[in-house]
Amino acid sequence: MNNLFSMKDLSTEEILEILHTAESFAKGENWAPAKQTFAVNLFFEPSTRTKTSFEMAERKLGIEVIPFETGTSSILKGETLEDTLKTLESIGVDLAVIRHEQDAFYESLAGRVQMKIVNGGDGCGQHPTQSLLDLLTIKQDFGKFEDLKVTIVGDLSHSRVARSNTEALTALGAEVFYSGPPEWFEGDAENAQNYVDIDEAIRFSDVIMLLRIQHERHDSMMDLTAEQYHERYGLTQERDERMKPGSIIMHPGPVNRGVEIADSLVESRKSRIFRQMENGVYARMAVIKHILDK
Amino acid sequence: MNNLFSMKDLSTEEILEILHTAESFAKGENWAPAKQTFAVNLFFEPSTRTKTSFEMAERKLGIEVIPFETGTSSILKGETLEDTLKTLESIGVDLAVIRHEQDAFYESLAGRVQMKIVNGGDGCGQHPTQSLLDLLTIKQDFGKFEDLKVTIVGDLSHSRVARSNTEALTALGAEVFYSGPPEWFEGDAENAQNYVDIDEAIRFSDVIMLLRIQHERHDSMMDLTAEQYHERYGLTQERDERMKPGSIIMHPGPVNRGVEIADSLVESRKSRIFRQMENGVYARMAVIKHILDK
Amino acid sequence: MNNLFSMKDLSTEEILEILHTAESFAKGENWAPAKQTFAVNLFFEPSTRTKTSFEMAERKLGIEVIPFETGTSSILKGETLEDTLKTLESIGVDLAVIRHEQDAFYESLAGRVQMKIVNGGDGCGQHPTQSLLDLLTIKQDFGKFEDLKVTIVGDLSHSRVARSNTEALTALGAEVFYSGPPEWFEGDAENAQNYVDIDEAIRFSDVIMLLRIQHERHDSMMDLTAEQYHERYGLTQERDERMKPGSIIMHPGPVNRGVEIADSLVESRKSRIFRQMENGVYARMAVIKHILDK
Numbered sequence: 001m002n003n004l005f006s007m008k009d010l011s012t013e014e015i016l017e018i019l020h021t022a023e024s025f026a027k028g029e030n031w032a033p034a035k036q037t038f039a040v041n042l043f044f045e046p047s048t049r050t051k052t053s054f055e056m057a058e059r060k061l062g063i064e065v066i067p068f069e070t071g072t073s074s075i076l077k078g079e080t081l082e083d084t085l086k087t088l089e090s091i092g093v094d095l096a097v098i099r100h101e102q103d104a105f106y107e108s109l110a111g112r113v114q115m116k117i118v119n120g121g122d123g124c125g126q127h128p129t130q131s132l133l134d135l136l137t138i139k140q141d142f143g144k145f146e147d148l149k150v151t152i153v154g155d156l157s158h159s160r161v162a163r164s165n166t167e168a169l170t171a172l173g174a175e176v177f178y179s180g181p182p183e184w185f186e187g188d189a190e191n192a193q194n195y196v197d198i199d200e201a202i203r204f205s206d207v208i209m210l211l212r213i214q215h216e217r218h219d220s221m222m223d224l225t226a227e228q229y230h231e232r233y234g235l236t237q238e239r240d241e242r243m244k245p246g247s248i249i250m251h252p253g254p255v256n257r258g259v260e261i262a263d264s265l266v267e268s269r270k271s272r273i274f275r276q277m278e279n280g281v282y283a284r285m286a287v288i289k290h291i292l293d294k
Numbered sequence: 295m296n297n298l299f300s301m302k303d304l305s306t307e308e309i310l311e312i313l314h315t316a317e318s319f320a321k322g323e324n325w326a327p328a329k330q331t332f333a334v335n336l337f338f339e340p341s342t343r344t345k346t347s348f349e350m351a352e353r354k355l356g357i358e359v360i361p362f363e364t365g366t367s368s369i370l371k372g373e374t375l376e377d378t379l380k381t382l383e384s385i386g387v388d389l390a391v392i393r394h395e396q397d398a399f400y401e402s403l404a405g406r407v408q409m410k411i412v413n414g415g416d417g418c419g420q421h422p423t424q425s426l427l428d429l430l431t432i433k434q435d436f437g438k439f440e441d442l443k444v445t446i447v448g449d450l451s452h453s454r455v456a457r458s459n460t461e462a463l464t465a466l467g468a469e470v471f472y473s474g475p476p477e478w479f480e481g482d483a484e485n486a487q488n489y490v491d492i493d494e495a496i497r498f499s500d501v502i503m504l505l506r507i508q509h510e511r512h513d514s515m516m517d518l519t520a521e522q523y524h525e526r527y528g529l530t531q532e533r534d535e536r537m538k539p540g541s542i543i544m545h546p547g548p549v550n551r552g553v554e555i556a557d558s559l560v561e562s563r564k565s566r567i568f569r570q571m572e573n574g575v576y577a578r579m580a581v582i583k584h585i586l587d588k
Numbered sequence: 589m590n591n592l593f594s595m596k597d598l599s600t601e602e603i604l605e606i607l608h609t610a611e612s613f614a615k616g617e618n619w620a621p622a623k624q625t626f627a628v629n630l631f632f633e634p635s636t637r638t639k640t641s642f643e644m645a646e647r648k649l650g651i652e653v654i655p656f657e658t659g660t661s662s663i664l665k666g667e668t669l670e671d672t673l674k675t676l677e678s679i680g681v682d683l684a685v686i687r688h689e690q691d692a693f694y695e696s697l698a699g700r701v702q703m704k705i706v707n708g709g710d711g712c713g714q715h716p717t718q719s720l721l722d723l724l725t726i727k728q729d730f731g732k733f734e735d736l737k738v739t740i741v742g743d744l745s746h747s748r749v750a751r752s753n754t755e756a757l758t759a760l761g762a763e764v765f766y767s768g769p770p771e772w773f774e775g776d777a778e779n780a781q782n783y784v785d786i787d788e789a790i791r792f793s794d795v796i797m798l799l800r801i802q803h804e805r806h807d808s809m810m811d812l813t814a815e816q817y818h819e820r821y822g823l824t825q826e827r828d829e830r831m832k833p834g835s836i837i838m839h840p841g842p843v844n845r846g847v848e849i850a851d852s853l854v855e856s857r858k859s860r861i862f863r864q865m866e867n868g869v870y871a872r873m874a875v876i877k878h879i880l881d882k
Contacts, residue, residue, distance in 0.1 A: 083842065
């Protein structure tokens with residue numbers, strides 16, 4: 001594994017290997033590259049949460065992180081992403097984590113740079129390390145993926161997480177369902193097929209995976225107020241009580257408390273929300289180890 | 295000591311202990327946490343000076359500092375400070391230094407997060423590490439606080455430093471006076487009582503502690519020009535010559551040369567202004583050690 | 589050597605010593621300061637490329653880099669550069685790399701601060717480490733400077749690089765020529781003397797040193813389109829074929845592909861463009877070693 005662009009790059013076997021490595025990091029194992037190693041985190045879209053998680057993963061592996069301010073970079077002078085990467089490569093950077101607003105930004109880079117690249121999220125496309133941390137979280141609880149029922153609640157069309165997760169979970173043997181405002185699934189034959197009402201979903205799902213309502217991307221939530229969305233499609237306290245025994249709640253954060261999920265549930269016994277953040281560091285450490293150790 | 299929010303959290307004994315530790319750092323002693331430790335400096339108000347001082351203190355203690363850009367953080371997406379801290383805590387951050395424009399921002403956090411927190415300045419409230427560095431500077435010169443006369447010159451109502459210092463100095467046995475434009479003390483019965491004219495203050499004060507004129511916060515200096523302020527309330531070269539023998543000049547910086555203090559006095563023999571900055575690193579190292587070593 | 593402000597500060601012997609040190613770093617030699625050392629990179633003009641190169645050089649030498657955001661610094665509150673540096677010095681910073689929009693900003697600092705300073709580029713003045721990396725690149729190829737013919741192509745009046753390079757190359761025994769739109773050399777008697785047409789330059793030059801067309805600084809390229817500039821003054825693929833055998837192409841980056849140079853030549857056999865970036869790290873390591881090791 002030279003780069004990680006998309007979950008599609010990973011075989012089921014490779015996914016399980018990375019999760020295994022991540023679990024060993026979660027248990028306190030250490031690993032560091034043999035020589036002084038330099039990383040940059042190129043975030044062309046702001047994302048403090050993911051950037052901080054990568055930074056922490058890199059530091060825990062003893063990697064030196066070179067700060068790079070995309071807001072003042074030569075890219076503003078018209079330099080292409082490829083030339084920026086070649087510059088960083090020439091300067092001695094070994095690894096770049098890239099978040100970019102353009103879907104599949106990495107396609108134009110394949111074979112053009114020597115540096116190792118991890119996709120930190122592209123447009124409405126992929127976000128593979130988020131998928132891996134979600135998988136790690138599920139594996140920690142259930143020890144397997146086969147026959148698990150996972151319902152993703154929210155707007156799939158704007159979610160990198162949902163795309164990556166659906167592919168990986170299906171490949172690993174889980175069954176994936178969708179919930180949320182039915183309008184969001186209209187014209188999407190494939191997903192509409194697995195659409196379930198939230199009240200149905202909570203009865204049979206092992207995992208309720210909530211997505212963030214993207215105020216930034218949606219002009220409106222179809223004229224619903226936050227309270228109305230919560231009541232009709234959100235995980236209310238009342239619905240929580242009817243969830244399948246042993247089931248868990250996931251959310252990639254940041255949470256809109258009282259919208260996707262009742263305020264009181266964010267830190268409840270079933271919630272894995274903060275565990276997911278912790279696992280993000282281990283999953284990213286594992287990905288970086290697999291890439292550098294190759 | 296789990297956190298440092300306010301000087302009010304510290305007993306006189308704890309203050310003296312921290313100063314003792316700070317003096318040992320000033321003499322070149324070292325200390326480092328037993329395990330790899332991560333800090334973030336969350337500055338929601340810009341302050342390069344304080345931020346850089348904390349960063350240096352952390353680095354000298356061998357702590358890894360994770361960069362955190364508040365300008366692009368999830369807080370912009372409506373995330374609460376508490377959720378941001380819980381995220382950082384989940385990711386593995388041990389210590390957060392927070393500067394925030396809201397007075398007593400920390401009150402809502404008490405008992406809600408596990409992470410250690412140091413207040414790096416809140417609104418017009420507290421700035422405890424600035425107080426500690428000021429105390430350290432005085433202690434280095436006089437070896438004690440009892441019976442010292444300290445005059446703070448400037449606008450108390452907009453100064454975190456003055457508030458924290460007054461409380462601590464009084465508790466330690468010093469006597470605190472105030473000077474500056476009388477209008478700034480009107481309606482403030484307690485401070486008005488200890489008001490002295492600058493020409494009187496310089497005769498009896500062991501410490502003249504100048505505050506920065508906050509152009510950013512004041513709409514005007516009551517129609518005074520910088521020259522007029524300097525002449526009536528500032529530490530002019532002429533006043534410097536009439537200061538009590540053995541007395542010292544302090545200023546938290548950045549200095550408005552020629553306003554609070556004559557340009558030529560900033561680096562004079564009596565000035566402790568750059569010493570204060572140096573001491574800031576030692577005071578912050580001491581606070582962090584006390585918090586982490588607990 | 590206490591500081592590096594300008595190539596004029598360096599004797600020919602000192603330049604050769606620094607290049608020698610840089611070559612040893614290029615070969616993998618290591619050096620680190622005896623004690624924990626702190627640097628800041630103060631970039632008042634954005635330049636990701638140069639800043640990243642300095643950051644990498646510092647990290648490779650085991651120097652701790654304290655982040656400093658010029659955009660939110662006390663300089664915005666009216667603090668002078670000298671006071672900012674004295675603050676950083678008091679806090680414990682050993683070395684400052686400064687890029688500043690003001691020509692010869694360093695003149696006012698001489699003898700005023702103890703901290704070591706490296707000029708990372710001033711206004712339209714000097715950019716000594718860029719010169720040194722260019723010299724290093726030439727020395728790697730030709731092993732000497734005597735009798736080499738170097739043609740600088742572009743707008744000298746707006747280029748720090750060209751100024752520094754001309755002085756140093758001449759002192760080292762090379763002969764420097766200029767090319768580009770003749771209008772750019774009008775009224776500049778000294779440079780006009782060595783003006784050559786690009787078609788002539790490529791026949792006799794050992795080094796074709798292209799400058800970036802500074803869209804940011806020029807209001808227009810004298811009504812030339814990018815294609816017209818390339819055709820008349822740029823290094824086209826056709827001109828490349830007529831270059832003197834053994835000659836090399838240099839460009840400080842970022843490249844305007846298809847303007848100064850044909851897209852296909854940027855990574856050609858003759859191009860040293862990415863080598864220059866790599867050499868930038870070694871040249872900066874060498875400068876910092878010479879300054880700290882004094």
